[in-house]
Amino acid sequence: MSVLTMRADFDAIAQWIAPDSSLLDLGCGDGAFLEYIHRLKNVHSYGVEISDERVLACIAKGLNVIQQDLEAGLALFADHSFDMVVLSQTLQTIHETESILREIVRVGKECVISFPNFAHWSHRLGIFFGRMPVSKSLPYDWFNTPNVRVLTIADFEALASKIGLQIIDRVVLHDGKVVHFGANLFGSLAIYRVKSA
């Protein structure tokens, strides 16, 4: 098992996925989550990934993977054709934020969205001292980050409400542990279960 399969949000996401359901993992990377969830829940799944290397890694694992840029939308996928669409730590890498959010709730009966919370206190402290934060959840320098959007829990919830996403569930984590109070201050990773309102 690779280090990535230990990623904190996997467990949290898995609890919302029904056995034998259909699943689409957008920005599936090397397929670590798909492999994990397939073993756990026997899902019928596809991944979408843009990088050549990662597509190859998925094919080598015997996973279904479709190579495409998520910025181009999800025209390949029919309305409500998946029980669950997962956008795990990918939202912050996409320019077309609103469009991808609208697309995932079109394609999925339900969706999981996870992203690093920029408002975690350590990030706030970094900014306070005048430097862009580098942390476990935001492990890049400002000049080499693949993230093109930085957002907070409060930001996401405001946008979700604006574009008609209904939040069904929310789990906020820090260092793999659930944060119960002061989510936007003490949480470094936010995971939402949503559907179209």
Added chain:
Amino acid sequence: MSGLHSVSHSIEFTQALPLKSGAVIQSYLLKVQTYGTLNANQSNAVLICHALNASHHVAGLDEKTGELGWWDNMIGPGKPVDTDAFFVIGVNNLGSCFGSTGPMSIDPKTQQPYGSAFPLVTVEDWVESQARLADYFGIKRFAAVMGGSLGGMQALAWSTMYPARVAHCIVIASAANLSAQNIAFNEIARNAIMSDPDFYAGNYYAHQTRPRRGLRVARMVGHITYLSNDDMAEKFGRELRRAPGAPNTYNFNFDTEFEVESYLRYQGDKFANYFDANSYLLITRALDYFDPAREFDGHLSKALAGVQAKFLLISFTTDWRFAPERSREIVKALLDNKRTISYAEIDAPHGHDAFLLDDLRYHGVVRAYFHNMLQDLQ
């Protein structure tokens, strides 16, 4: 890695083959080349479907011609399609001109070459003729049916016509039908051939000639569409064709001035010497006619509803003859049917030709896919 174990076969089929057009071929011969060894339960066979101008000779060195197989970088011992593990079958399509029955063959009724009397065969007819080939080898189900371009269309047709006989279907740089632009290019090619005075309405064999000029133009047009604009710019640019030391100035005539002209003329001449014009007409028409969605009011998803194979699709970003969006139509139809499918879109500069070229990412995907297939077999 062992050597390439390859065997030539000429297989006669005496049961009449009814064609989609309504015509019947009473008997036919298929020229086949096999590589590797069929395993005891006949589960490791891979059928390679060829494109417009290729043949059964997919890999290895042909001792007679000194030429390498057209997909030698893909198929062979230790290659992405590993002949140490798989039994690979290359077959020359019916109606082509490399040994299988076609317009150049003798019509038993007249004892003359068929010429223009050879019936139009379709992609589906090829699949039917190849199904008998599978029976001949005792193969109930192919581990994979694989092809690029027109060969990809054949692989797709295999998956719809014989769903239970294809475990994996690998469709590269292909499409579910030709676009109007594509048909138009084919029409230019056919028109060039048919308007050549040496064509003699397709019966040029009797006149001991062949419509070389027409074939040459047909091939030139084809070649332009197989390359990308960038690829041509890089290969030839505006370079003038000049002998070393000759002044690099215009000659103000219609001889070969530019490098790109020299290349096209060379390719055209080469092709005119080895390819049969009637086969070219027939195969381009088979391309035009292929359209599995046609019987389903244009709904490809419905056309592919019955497929059982697992799919690998690959396209190339600079291929404008069979562009990535055409592959994506097939991907979408398979997704609509919840089929097992992976799709790789390779960012390669070489246009349609990329499917024949060595590319690490492209071959890596095919290698990984076949490697998994092998684990399934064991």
